[in-house]
Amino acid sequence: MALWGQGDPRWIVEEREDTKNVNNWHWSEVDASNSSKKFFKEKFMELSVTGTEGSVRVSEVTKCNGEATVNNRKGKVIYFYEWDIELKWCGKTAMSNDNITGKIIIENVSEENTEDEVDITTRQEKSGTEHNKLHQIVKQQLAPKCREIIGQYIQYLQTTHGKQVVLPTKAAGQGINAVTTKTKPDSVNSIKKQMDAAVISKSGPKKTENVTLQRTEFSLKDTFKCRREELFQCFVNPDRMKAYLRGEADVDPRESGKFSLLAGAITGTYLEIQPEDKIQQHWRFKDWPADMFSSVTLTFKDTGSSTELTLHQTGVPQYSLDQIKQGWTRYYFQPIKMTFGYGAGSL
Numbered sequence: 001m002a003l004w005g006q007g008d009p010r011w012i013v014e015e016r017e018d019t020k021n022v023n024n025w026h027w028s029e030v031d032a033s034n035s036s037k038k039f040f041k042e043k044f045m046e047l048s049v050t051g052t053e054g055s056v057r058v059s060e061v062t063k064c065n066g067e068a069t070v071n072n073r074k075g076k077v078i079y080f081y082e083w084d085i086e087l088k089w090c091g092k093t094a095m096s097n098d099n100i101t102g103k104i105i106i107e108n109v110s111e112e113n114t115e116d117e118v119d120i121t122t123r124q125e126k127s128g129t130e131h132n133k134l135h136q137i138v139k140q141q142l143a144p145k146c147r148e149i150i151g152q153y154i155q156y157l158q159t160t161h162g163k164q165v166v167l168p169t170k171a172a173g174q175g176i177n178a179v180t181t182k183t184k185p186d187s188v189n190s191i192k193k194q195m196d197a198a199v200i201s202k203s204g205p206k207k208t209e210n211v212t213l214q215r216t217e218f219s220l221k222d223t224f225k226c227r228r229e230e231l232f233q234c235f236v237n238p239d240r241m242k243a244y245l246r247g248e249a250d251v252d253p254r255e256s257g258k259f260s261l262l263a264g265a266i267t268g269t270y271l272e273i274q275p276e277d278k279i280q281q282h283w284r285f286k287d288w289p290a291d292m293f294s295s296v297t298l299t300f301k302d303t304g305s306s307t308e309l310t311l312h313q314t315g316v317p318q319y320s321l322d323q324i325k326q327g328w329t330r331y332y333f334q335p336i337k338m339t340f341g342y343g344a345g346s347l
Helices: 033-045 129-165 176-180 191-197 228-233 238-245 318-340
Strands: 028-031 048-050 054-073 076-093 100-110 119-124 215-224 249-251 258-261 266-274 278-285 294-302 307-317
Touching: 033 054, 033 076, 033 129, 048 129, 054 100, 054 129, 054 266, 076 129, 100 129, 119 129, 215 318, 228 294, 228 307, 238 249, 238 318, 278 318, 307 318
Parallel strands: none
Antiparallel strands: 028 054, 048 054, 054 076, 076 100, 100 119, 215 307, 249 258, 258 266, 266 278, 278 294, 294 307
């Protein structure tokens, strides 16, 4: 037993007058969704470009769908977020007074992607020489500025919400920057590096401060002898899910709705539901660290005689890859075919 004032500070109970979360040991969470929306709207509405060919600016944030949370687990700060954003741009060229408009669509903004991996698509509302000129300005100058804002977002979460989940301690180096990464925030050049540095593993290698958990991704494809809407219902309809899972299915099939399957072995959140086309989820297995989620995308394609299902899952712990891949076939695909008679064989 360590003497008073000696030993590893993580295992010494610190005296706190407020009695709150001693040594930051307990799980704490802050919902950063509303403030994140405010951040995006303020930042994007500031964007404008003026050149010899014309000027263009962001006139409206027409869509900002998603969620963000900041968590503390045993002194480690972890960020989870998923956003889809749509902007309206407008402008005029030097040769015309017509008000020219278009869209900027920003997708896949999440802790799993760096700012360079985020999908940014630009569109113009009408065709024509002057419209094309402004559209080129948007693609070449305005879109990169949008990407820079995505890169600033993690810094915003750190400075605004990170300190809310990690209380100050007497030990030196226990501030927000010390628990999230080994370097100062300004030296971190991507979102993914910061998120990977915050991962905590309960399985695999023995935990040390410098060990991070390797994550991977995979895709599966299968066909089912049924209509597309019938197969789609197998992933959102609680009664159908209970039938092929042969157990309780606690499901709230709406965007931001939660689900819990197989006695809590699988839990998560519906992020996006496009009827009969696509389902996107935050998805986790119970044996994973409590702060770890993967991303699952299910797409449904009508092939005429059957329905093709494509599954893509990212952020899966490497040690759990085979188990998860086999689980989709064993607990989902095969039971759906056997229960409802949709058997068609795997591709």
